[in-house]
Amino acid sequence: MKLHDEGCILRLSPLGDYSLIVTWCTRERGIVRTAARNARKPGSDYTGRLDLFHECELLFSEPARGDLFALHSAELISPRLGLRRSLLHLRLCSYLSNLLLATVEPGAPGEEWHKLMAGALDYVAGEPALRPAILTHFEKRLASLHGILNPLLPAHDALQQHFAHLPAGRADLLAALVAATA
DSSP states (O other), X not given: OEEEEEEEEEEEEEETTTEEEEEEEETTTEEEEEEETTTTSXXXXXXXXXXXXXXXXXXXXXXXXXXXXXXXXXXXXEOOGGXXXXXXHHXXXXXXXXXXXXXXXXXXXXXXXXXXXXXXXXXXXXOSSOXXXXXXXXXXXXXXXXXXXXXXXXXXXXXXXXXXOOOSOHHHHHHHHHHHHO
């Protein structure tokens, strides 16, 4: 059975010589991993469509076993070109996507997660100057969606207490965001 959804690409990993594993944050199904067969071959139908943080309409089918769906097509909705204006923009989005992947189980209902991630990516893509508040707001919203936000504790600390493995590099990213505003 073929499934339709909309999602943003959070991670790309090689699969064999020519294929990719694409990790999505989808509107309906949350975190989904798909196999894009022959996506890295020259002239592939996926050329220009499968890139980090792109928003796509996708068609895929459920796996017979395991958790790797088969991707049949991906139609580009938004490439979010504003994210490519600086390394700091990409670095912030990479951290946010890794934070989401570290805290959200695959298959968890996706509308809130997709709204949070797509909203953050769209916001960062439209912002020429980044501020540390973008990171802390995302963490606060993520902790709130998980139901662990504590008004007496910074959201990052609440996430760290609840989840064993958060992505590394937050302090350096925060310092870079502070330096960019100075």
